[in-house]
Amino acid sequence: xxxxxxKQHRAEHADSALDxxxxxxxxxxxxxxxxxxxxxxxSTDQYVDGILGGDVTVLSQAITLVESxxxxxxxxxxxxxxxxxPYAGKSIRIGITGVPGAGKSTFIEAVGGMVVDKGHKLAVLxxxxxxxxxxxxxxxxxxxxxxxxxxxKVFIRPSPSAGSxxxxxxxxxxxxxxxxxxxxxxxxIETVGVGQSETAVHSMVDIFMLLQIAGxxxxxxxxxxxxxxxxxxxxxxxxxxxxxxxxxxxxRQFANALMLFPLSExxxxxxxxxxxxxxxxxxxxxxxxxxxxxxxxxxxGFFHRNRHNQNRYWMRETIxxxxxxxxxQDPEIEREMAECEQLVKEDKMSSFVAAKRLLDIxxxxx
Numbered sequence: 490x491x492x493x494x495x496k497q498h499r500a501e502h503a504d505s506a507l508d509x510x511x512x513x514x515x516x517x518x519x520x521x522x523x524x525x526x527x528x529x530x531x532s533t534d535q536y537v538d539g540i541l542g543g544d545v546t547v548l549s550q551a552i553t554l555v556e557s558x559x560x561x562x563x564x565x566x567x568x569x570x571x572x573x574x575p576y577a578g579k580s581i582r583i584g585i586t587g588v589p590g591a592g593k594s595t596f597i598e599a600v601g602g603m604v605v606d607k608g609h610k611l612a613v614l615x616x617x618x619x620x621x622x623x624x625x626x627x628x629x630x631x632x633x634x635x636x637x638x639x640x641x642k643v644f645i646r647p648s649p650s651a652g653s654x655x656x657x658x659x660x661x662x663x664x665x666x667x668x669x670x671x672x673x674x675x676x677x678i679e680t681v682g683v684g685q686s687e688t689a690v691h692s693m694v695d696i697f698m699l700l701q702i703a704g705x706x707x708x709x710x711x712x713x714x715x716x717x718x719x720x721x722x723x724x725x726x727x728x729x730x731x732x733x734x735x736x737x738x739x740x741r742q743f744a745n746a747l748m749l750f751p752l753s754e755x756x757x758x759x760x761x762x763x764x765x766x767x768x769x770x771x772x773x774x775x776x777x778x779x780x781x782x783x784x785x786x787x788x789x790g791f792f793h794r795n796r797h798n799q800n801r802y803w804m805r806e807t808i809x810x811x812x813x814x815x816x817x818q819d820p821e822i823e824r825e826m827a828e829c830e831q832l833v834k835e836d837k838m839s840s841f842v843a844a845k846r847l848l849d850i851x852x853x854x855x
Contacts, residue, residue: 490827516704533565536816543672545644547758552646553662573670578796580612580669581783584690586716587700592726592766593679596700598634599766604675607641612673613637613645614661616680644673659810662693662803691719692802695792696782698722702733703739711816718750718758722778728763728771738764755791757782816851 531539531550539547544567554566587593594615601611614633637643646664667674680690691697699720728736744761749841752758760778786792816822825847832838838846 507801533568533572536565536569538724539575540569540573540619540667540671545671548644548667548671549646551667552648552664556648556665566663570666573667577666577669580665580674581696581779582665582676582677582678582694582777584678584680584694584697585700586690586698587726589700591700591702593700593767596724596726596764597677597679598637598771600675600772600776601634601637601643603769603772605637605640607776609642609675610673611637611643611675611677612668612671613643613677613679614664614668615645615647616661616678642670644671650667659803659807665693688719692799695749695786695795696721696779698724700726701726701739701743702727703735705745717747718753720747721753721757721782722748722775723759723761724775725761725763726766729765729768734761755786755795756789757785817849819851819854821854822847822851 536547536551536554540551551569554562554569557563557566573721574673585593585597597613598613601613604611621760627743632672634645638645646668648661648664661678665678668676676694678690678694697719699716699722725736725739725743742760747759747761750759762771762775762778764775766772772853783792786795817826829838829843830848833840
């Protein structure tokens with residue numbers, strides 16, 4: 490019946506501008522001729538050869554293995570890292586953090602361009618915060634660092650924090666080793682922001698740089714003893730235009746405050762600089778400060794002593810992480826966990842008793 494009315498309608502409006510051609514029914518939702526091409530799986534030898542040859546595509550794929558939660562990927566990643574380890578360790582590792590709005594990405598792009606012009610190869614490991622709700626990350630540092638992204642001597646790898654301590658964890662350190670084996674002799678690690686993450690990033694870099702801004706209130710409120718004690722260099726950013734005077738005043742205030750702190754184990758007195766990432770002023774002085782620090786700690790032996798201590802620290806952190814994963818992935822623990830959590834929610838069991846019960850079950854099997 491419907492076909493009869495359609496034919497009658499087309500006959501009546503055959504010469505009308507309202508005439509509509511009959512469409513094709515039952516079109517497929519997807520292109521039936523589309524064939525998804527799977528990325529060829531590389532062997533461990535191919536990964537290692539590609540990394541040592543400076544192939545950034547292979548390097549990116551290897552880092553994806555490092556970040557993967559797949560046990561098979563993890564095992565291959567560890568073998569790749571082990572074989573690349575003799576070729577790593579020849580870079581300057583710089584941790585960069587700062588208050589929100591300090592312009593970390595803009596600063597990294599400005600300093601990074603200058604570092605590359607000096608003949609270095611630069612790797613930027615930018616940690617993006619993951620959403621506590623969706624667990625997703627924007628991973629937008631490549632879009633913020635436009636000129637650096639286009640430079641063949643620069644490798645930028647944004648990674649999600651995935652809920653780890655401030656976004657800096659063992660996988661970031663392993664990524665850094667692969668970048669060094671690929672020939673990058675300057676490594677920037679950009680942290681999420683001021684917080685507990687600084688403890689983690691401080692344990693994997695040679696020099697720790699803190700970015701501050703002036704004119705956002707009482708500058709001395711930005712002086713928190715923990716973060717200030719870790720800083721080897723402090724940089725007051727956005728020192729341009731009308732803010733130049735405030736930046737210089739902040740520099741003197743921070744410098745005076747740092748003089749009151751006892752010297753760290755490196756015996757280095759932290760320096761404070763002003764710069765403008767937009768106008769490209771003060772950047773040479775900042776990089777000179779980095780070079781002076783590296784020369785100083787190499788002369789007094791702290792550079793290598795610090796790296797040895799960091800290796801020991803990350804060995805223990807890896808043990809802690811492995812034990813934690815083993816505990817929570819145990820099938821019996823998973824079954825008991827739900828019951829214990831319910832008892833804790835209903836105040837029928839304390840959280841400490843519940844934890845001890847689960848641990849006793851776990852260790853009784855070992």
